[in-house]
Amino acid sequence: MSYSKEELIKIQEAKDKWQVKVDKTVAKQGERKQPFVSSGFNEVERLYTPLDTPGSYSGKIGFPGEYPYTRGVQPTMYRGRLWTMRMYAGFSTAEESNRRYKYLLANGGSGLSVAFDLPTQIGYDSDHPMSEGEVGKVGVAIDSLADMEILFDSIPLDKVSTSMTINAPASILLAMYMAVAEKQGVPFEQLRGTIQNDILKEYAARGTYIFPVQPSMRLITNIFEFCGTKVPQWNTISISGYHIREAGSTAIDEIAFTFANGMAYVKAALKAGMDIDSFAGRLSFFLNAHSNLLEEVAKFRAARRLWAYIMKERFGAKQSRSWMFRTHSQTAGSMLTAQQVNNNIVRVCIQALAAVLGGTQSLHTNSRDEALALPTEEAVITALRTQQIIGYESGVADTVDPLAGSYYIEALTDKIYNEAWEKIQKIEEMGGAEKAIELGYIQNEIQKAAYQWQKDVESGERIIVGVNKFQIKEPEPTGLLRVDPSVQTAQITKLKDLKSKRDNLAVSNCLDDLRKAAKGSENMMPYILNAVKSYATEGEICGVLREEWGEYVAAVTL
């Protein structure tokens, strides 16, 4: 990457001459736009040259598997092992979802990813008034360990890794997973997986919070501590930018806000007395794989370099594992269209390619019908095949970080790195992510960008194929997945049945112990584990915690 001063001067002179010619062309013919702005809101120049990428190879780019990990967190990357093809799935009952998991595994899916319904995500049982109409709709309904046992029936937890998209009640679902493993005879040390467990982005962008900030952060640090010794292969958190980007943020803000949240978790754990290297190696991330392929690749590379810097230089972590930015990615759901749904297959392919060229550790690809409903089996198989074709046929996985050295990619990597860090420091000056969310700063920045996006689409400045250009008249789509309302009735019946068969005295005792622990400052996990094993329902456990800790009151920031 280093050019001699003389060479750079020569390039500058040549560029100036070239510029004169270009200006004449542009004056005559114009360009399609002025300026060109990426979908992540970065301005894109006509041409990038060595003049745009100052600095040496060794410091900024380096080698995969070595600080600052710009080129990848593992030295061999996909030559060693392809990324995990981890398809987010779950709907209706545990039985139905178990079927879908087996289908995905049989078709080459290499890891599980559980989608829970909204009542489960928000700590309500299926029979709670707030659950009406919501049971099993956006994910699987899990009311108790009994449902969890069905969910993983005949799925060996020592052979499969599982990611669970669960936040406020993550401790409970993790405890249920551990209880299922115990019944299977699998020791906790062998369990591999992730819980999303990222409450700050719930407050800022996703909305499935339960408790106020302090007790929520306590639960998170309790999980760091507990898993550090008991479930050492488990990723205790998936610090997420996906949802922030989906809510409308710029690409730079996706990284800035994710990392500000990450820093808040690190600080909370340090405040709780933990040694940084005891938990940092199990922090993981979750990024959006958006439509502008080149920008996304630069974003991923900038993220690796920046997190490494933050962990090593800002927090002083000593172990290299603590410096590594390991991430899951999902193709941008918000870019799917309800119109001409087959176009979405193409979109997802480009987005998936971006994530792979970006060096993701695992990937979910959306199905073509997901602007309308949860995916059918038919639609989801194409989404999975997309990853397999990229991995086995395109060749991009056969060499590490192939786009490195591109003048554009390196210049944009630097830009995202620098501007994200600037924004993070701004948030740190405000008092950190928790304060920034309290003030509505993060929400407002997201909303500003989301509104600008909508204005750009409506003015035609930003083209969405099939929506504001190349529209056709088409019939209403058919054959979409629908979750039957009978799922709710079935769950309610299951709950009645469970409560009549279990040892209610044991449940009551466990809940009492849980309540005492909630009032104190011990690690909550052992108490949650006991409650879960007694077949206390998720709603009952969260009910106790709601009583002790209260509920988060969101400030309306519009």
Add this chain to the structure above:
Amino acid sequence: MAQRKIRVLVAKPGLDGHDRGAKVIAQAFRDAGFEVIYTGLRQTPERIVATAEQEDVDCIAMSMLSGSHLTLMPKVTKLLKQKNMNEILVIGGGVIPGEDIPLLKAEGIAEIFTPGTPTSVCVDFVKNHVKH
């Protein structure tokens, strides 16, 4: 005397936390000159109707992406009917299958705006249909 601005309540019924659409439409309504109140998340039908009454709105606009629209939207219109608040225009948007739209209209929801609809279409609909 200056004409009273059209007052719209933008609401998020149920447990759904996706508020990008609700916030965008709220801002579009504001830019169009409406007075907009945004409820925030986790609204029960009862709360939505109470707020609508309190704020003396002309229109309730509900945004739903979680699939519970057939349960929650009709509850709102039923409550409005019970409380004799039938003058209020009720509209909705979000991830709502086409085949559900006639069912919702039968329950008193005047129109559903599905993904890809320009905000100007929603603005014009409110202007043309609100009882003001």
